[in-house]
Amino acid sequence: MADMHILTGNVRGTSGLVDLQVAYHIPITNPKPEVTFPSIISQVSNIATEELDELKAGTLFEIMKSETYNENVSIEEQKQRLRNKWTQIKDDVNQTYPLKYKFFGVSIDVND
Numbered sequence: 001m002a003d004m005h006i007l008t009g010n011v012r013g014t015s016g017l018v019d020l021q022v023a024y025h026i027p028i029t030n031p032k033p034e035v036t037f038p039s040i041i042s043q044v045s046n047i048a049t050e051e052l053d054e055l056k057a058g059t060l061f062e063i064m065k066s067e068t069y070n071e072n073v074s075i076e077e078q079k080q081r082l083r084n085k086w087t088q089i090k091d092d093v094n095q096t097y098p099l100k101y102k103f104f105g106v107s108i109d110v111n112d
Helices: 049-057 075-101
Strands: 004-011 017-027 060-070
Touching: 017 049, 017 075, 049 060, 060 075
Parallel strands: none
Antiparallel strands: 004 017, 017 060
């Protein structure tokens, strides 16, 4: 199972820059039963069944990000940059998701 999927790459004219659309799959290291994630429909067309099941269960979170690289950067260097970005996103998501999604889907009636 991949930690990220590069969905598109668009060249910016003759600038030498390429914009990537990346789907980062972030494991939730300490799932909180009281936290409900928004319904997940993956942007990855060929997503593995296992990944989709984890997304639905809330143990994996998909985040879409745009990343830019210069065509002069080697593939290995770009892969390492994306790995570093994934680690950064993973740490951020696992620190903030309990607060961000704690009240997602809660309905409140003013008469109760």
